Amino acid sequence: MKTEKINGAEALLKSLVNEGVEIIFGYPGGSIMPFYDELYNYGDRIRHILVRHEQGAVHAAEGYARATGRVGVCVATSGPGATNLITGLADALMDSTPVVCITAQVISSKLGTNYFQEADTIGITIPVTKWNYQITNASEISGVIAKAFYVARSGRPGPVLISLTRDAQVEMTEYRYEQYIPPVQKFNEDAEHNEWLCQDVAGMINGAEKPLIIVGQGVIISGAENQVLKIAESGNIPVISTLMGLSAFPTTHRLFAGFAGMHGNIAPNLMTQQSDLILAVGMRFSDRVTGDVSKYAPKAKIIHIDIDDSEFNKTVRSHVSIKGDASRVLKSISPGVKYRERPQWWSFIDDKRMIEKERIISRDLTPVRGTKNISMAMAVDALARIGGGEPVVVTDVGQNQMFSARYSKFNKTRSMITSGGLGTMGFGLPAGIGAKLGVPDRQVVVITGDGGFQMSLQELGTIMQSGIDVKIMILNNSFLGMVRQWQELFFEGRYSFTSMDNPDFMKIASAYNIKCARIERAEDLDSKVKEMLDCKESFLLEVVVDKRENVFPMVPSGAPLDNIILK
């Protein structure tokens, strides 16, 4: 069969269409122009979102991937276009997010000559990608792109970068779509797990007096939410979550005991220290979760389920480790799990919940120090009450992120999108744009600090031009709040370069033709949050919050989990 010849740029577009790509986030430039020229004819098949900075493109691709579970795609030119992607690639690698980034490269005959806008993209991105590859012949495109998508989404997902030289974009080739077939060995590894071991695990759970399930992002990646729910309900077992696992389990469910770790709820951390059996699913025992590893969960037998066996015994020793996809492993465990009341365990949990309610939550949810000022917690709580747990919450990094994690409500999975491992300020706004484009029928609310917002506020231009509906809540404390908190607690109040003189955010929003409002008093909070959510287009709500607010409870870095500071 003779196929018609097309150029490499079009071959790439055909491959993207064949992979089911509907949206790409990108920014043009010299070396990628042949691709953009072909893209001009593909407007009916692929929607291109013009961002304002390449970092915005990769974060938007991440937001898209995290909201949908599909691979996010972004495109940039060679040199500065490619180097601007690095932060987002590192972010996606840390948070196991499937993205494919396509960057152009100078003509292959000029590689290594300091040609205009040449950067060693492959060399630079090795440490921040799961896989990368440079294409210099148009004939490679079909096979390599298919592999790129496979690698990005398979096993433990992650970012892939494909560098495409300019000549490979213009060279003519006979295009044939090739599906990628992984090597048999790797394929089998993913499918196997030990059935009889799973039955033993069910027995261990049934025998435990103080069992605990910890859900991590792996539960969401695997689509194992219902399996977790089934095991928890059939065994009457409490569930706690990492930051990245939030929304995998409905927060209002009676079995949900909260968010674990440094700024987590009191109950989950104390439960971890008391539990005699922990079923850890799709989580990697990050240092923000464990505190002092040597004192972590001293009484518990730990069963660790993860698709990546290099996570086993990396920080925390497990008694049983099961390599496999969370959903499949849980399916094997679930039938053996039996219902047990465990009244003592539950009264321990209820007691700790009460303590947090009395000592932290009630304080967080009343205006600060007898004023009418709004606290960050009040702002997030208003969104949780009025939004009813339906919106997708996309956060930036810092105090705003921790309050979002502590006070948001989630009814649906894939509703908490945040930068966990790298903690990238500036992630929120572009990730929110990507999320909205991925799930256009859902309400998407970005919660950000005044600092982080200014790291990517140029993406308001992307919102304006693409006409999408993203809600933005700036929790403005005129400080780099999280760093200020550490300065207060651990550096004797030396506030070295953390206060911020901010611009007029209303003027900025208006300049981008985005509706906006600014509130300072608690009495305006509910009505404005409602106005924002009811608005049929984008809306920026600036909430002026107390400058001196801190996130509590807090387990100081490196301390054991029962060493909780309450104020």
Next chain:
Amino acid sequence: MKKEYILEALIDNQISVLNRITSAYMKRQISIESLKLSKSYVKGVKKVVISSHTTEEVIGHIVRQLNNLEDLHKVDYYLPKRNNHKNTTDKTGY
């Protein structure tokens, strides 16, 4: 306890795999004592042998992480004296 460990890997003939292997050492600040890249019995597949001083825990973790790499067929470590010892059986028959 730190000892000399030998890492052996079979990789596809792709520019970036070797780099990914050495960067696993680099990011942990382990210096490589010797490194050899040679042909294997299979066309297009190369053998990498790296020696370094580190602990069993660290080299074990490096090996398990590298095992996830694309374009890498097999990776293992051993102590230099037991030259032909393999920790796992070679399923692929190289």
